[in-house]
Amino acid sequence: MIVDKSVLIYVRVDAHIAVQLNQRQLWFLGQLQQGYKISSEELVNMWRVHSKTAGRDVKGLQEAGLIHCVKHAKQRRYELP
Secondary structure (H helix, E strand, O other), X not given: OOOOOOOOOOOOOOHHHXXXXXXXXXXXXXXXXXXXXXXXXXXXXXXXXXXXXXXXXXXXXXXXXXXXXXXXXXXXXXXOO
8 A cells, every 4th residue: 555645844944055955854954943852763753764864864954054963861852053
């Protein structure tokens, strides 16, 4: 059985940056902009990707200066700068 899953992505980012990001990164950034507390595990669950893929997506956002890591107990969360 094939299930079509739609994902709405609401994000505000400069166009020259947006073209360099994949859909997962745009979704992740949009979740943060909407005020959600989020970790890379949400990428794994929402997009059904490997944790290494989610890690690379998050690392790309960090390297672009769009997010930064905040450690909460044993879990890493990400926030807007």
